[in-house]
Each structure stands twice: as structure tokens, then as C-alpha cells.
Amino acid sequence: MRVGLFVTCLVDLMRPRIGFAALKLLRAAGADVVVPRAQTCCGQPGYNAGDNAGARNLALKLAREFADCDYVVTPSGSCAGMIRVHYPALFREDAHAGDIGRLAEKTCELTDFLARVARLERVPGDFTGTLAYHDSCSGLRELGVKTQPRALLARMPGVRLIEMAESETCCGFGGTFSVKFGDIATRMADNKCQNIKASGADAVAAGDLGCLLHIEGRLRRLGDTQTRVLHVAEVLAGATEN
Template sequence: MTDTKASDRPRVGLFATCLVDLFRPNVGFASVRLLEQAGCSVEVPKGQTCCGQPAYNNGDLDDARGLARQTIDAFRDCDYLVAPSGSCLGQIRKYPDLFDADEPLRGDAERLAARSWELFAFLVDVRGMGAVSAEFKHTVTYHDSCSGLRQLGVRSQPRALLGSVEGLKLTEMEDTDVCCGFGGTFCVKYPDISQRLVDDKSDRIADSGADTVLAGDLGCLMNIAGRLRRRGVPVRAYHAAEVLAGMTDGPAIGEEG
């Protein structure tokens, strides 16, 4: 796909997400590299901001609608919207529900939702990517985020790509599909439940024997990495896009600064 003519390349707008923008820009750069390897022309629309999920989950539908309008306008001219986060992408797929059937923006929201994809699903299911040129000589385990798995059906796609990484050994943890306890504002509303969930998750990660944990959502990874560090579990955390793009030379998640 690397020899695709520029005129034939789909225009992909990268939805960078708040957490990537503020805490882990390397995930955004890795996403761009992978999308370009898949033969896409990538841009990062300047008008984008939060997907609106915190407002939506807390019942503030007016603000959620406002953020949806902003996202719709920012990505109007892109062939696809792609996000390295099942959580944010799941919210964007809900945009049509924020507008009444007779509102003009309802159709725009439906069209954007239809052309919006989680990163790994887009690479594998839309662009047909089957392998990457990357090396990562570590034993890893993979955490399936709730939104990516249950809302979007993202499970096999990242594993298929990780299987092509030279030196990487994947060992599945028990309960890989169980919540890590982050859940956006869930960890603020229900801290005791959240901590129990991430403690269980860190135990499963340690039991797997892996030295690295990967996932496709930065919120999950920040929560997991922080808890592993506080409990003294010597397991590093990376977004899977960083491994697939060969961009793991810097500090792991939670080790910055």
C-alpha cells in the first residue's frame, strides 16, 4: 500500500483525543505513522476537542451536543475519522442519538458516525493491513478496553497486527476482557470499586508473566500503569500503536518526567 498514488489515498482525519494530546502525544504520532503506512493521507483537524463523553455520561446533553457539533464541523471534509481510542470512538458513534430526527445535524451526525473507526479496526478491516515492520523483543499481554470490545467489536484486529512484530511474544492474561476500573468519570464517582477492579487487573497482568502490558485506550493504560507502579509490579505499559509503529524508544506510560 505504500506505493498508493497521493490522489488515490483516502483523507483520514485523526481524532487525537484529550488524553493523547495532553499526556501521550507519542500515541498520536504513532497513529499517523501507521495510517500513512496503510496508504492514507492524514491530517489532524485543528477544530477538534473533546468527544463529549464526560458530559454525555453525566447527563449534560447540551454540552455533549455542542461538542458533537464541533467535531462534525472539524471532520466534515475527511473521508474517515480515525481515533486511537475505542472509548472516544464509541461516543462519536452515538452522536446521532443527540439530535432529533428532524434536526439538520442528525444526518451529518449519522454520516460522520458511519465513517468513523477505531484505529486498529480501520487498519485491518478497512485498509486490509495484515502486518507491520516493527521489532519489540518482549513478552506482552493485552487488555481489551470495555468500549473497544463491547461497542465496536475490537479484539482480533490488534492481535493480528501484533503477531507480525518481530520478537514479540503475546501471552494472554486471565480476564483480559474485564474492566480496568477507569471508565472516564467512573473512577471519580466510585473510587473504591475502581480501585478493586484495577487491583484485580494488575494481579492478572502480573500472573501472565509478561513484562509489558498493551491496550488500545490510553485511559485504561494510565490507570493500569499507575496502579502497577504503586504496587511495585515491574511491568511497563504502552499503547499498542506505539509498538506497532516501532516508537517505543522513549519512556513507557507513567514513566514520563
């Protein structure tokens, strides 16, 4: 099974550890992993700002780079959602619709792939502590990612999963929304931080780095230096240390 890892631009720039964690997990699941060198961004920033031409350009680039893979897996619900749900919308009744449709069908969010497709049983991570899971919006509502990360985390003996209140409510990141409407986004992050705190968890995990940067950024600004903010891939792969 040839699996292409789409690292995402945010992981590439901000926290490559998540990319390596994903690589380790895919290999543990028995995949033959390739990481196309020229990959960059899925085009979501442009797409969500109304620049469809820019997004189409990057979609075609990505489709070419992963053409020879059986699956495309990415440690991000929003990038996977972009490819699976929004790429086909960008190429409706178009000469490229076939290629894009095939790419969309074979693209998976990481935990969805590990739990549902590769059926990873032995999770390599060794995290010990209580963990609250934040359901990132695109993964949850565009791809139905809800039970998959929880099922994988449940296979780790040291992890105690806690369900926090409003785990499905947006943290306020929303890409450029978090900068354009910083005060609204901050308030939304506050609500999230309160729910994390009230859950009493040692750490909060999610499947999207954007949410994690947002939540961690607010927690630290509020003076919380204790609660750990982790990508689910880092937890599952045992890659939570710097």
C-alpha cells in the first residue's frame, strides 16, 4: 500500500515533529510511505478568501505530486477536508474533474486512515496522563472524524481520555479569521480554555495544528504553562518531547 504523506504547510513550517510522527504511525500501520518533495500548501488560505483561481492551481499541483499513491494521508482535518470535499467543488464540470475526483477519494485525515483503513492495532506512543480531545471543525463536520482518534487513543494504556464540555465547538482559529477578528477569536479561545481547565485534563489533543496553535497561544497568554497542547499524531507516535 503506497501512501503519500501530505505534511501540510503549517506542520512543515511550525512543527515538523508532527510530520515525523505521522510518518512513524503510517509505517507502523504497514504502509509504504512516500513524501513528495515538491509539496507545499493545499490552497486552503486562498480558497477561503475567495481566490478560487489560486486554489485551483495548487490543487492541480497536489494532484500531480500524489498521482501514483494509493492513498494520500495528512495530519489535518481541514487540509483533508479541502482535498476531499472542496477540490471537487472547484473542478465541477471541468476537464480535470476526473483526476481531482480520484485524488479526493483516496485522501484521508490521519486518524481516519489509521483507524478505519489501515486498522492500526499497536499504537507506538507511550503517553501517560489525562487527555481532553478537541474535535476540530473540518475533520468533524466535513469528514466525520470523531470516534477514530478516540479509538486509537483508547489503545494506549497510559492515556485516560476525558470528554470536555463543548468539545465540538470551534476554538475560534478559522485561518485568517483569527487575525482579522482577533478579539472574537480570542473570546472563542477563552471559552475553549475554560472547558479544558474545567475538564481537569493534563493535556488537550486535536488533529489540526491551527487549532493547537490557537488554543496554546491563548492558554499561555492567560498564564497557563502547565496544560500541554498536543497533536494527536504526537501522542499516538510518542513524539511529544521537543
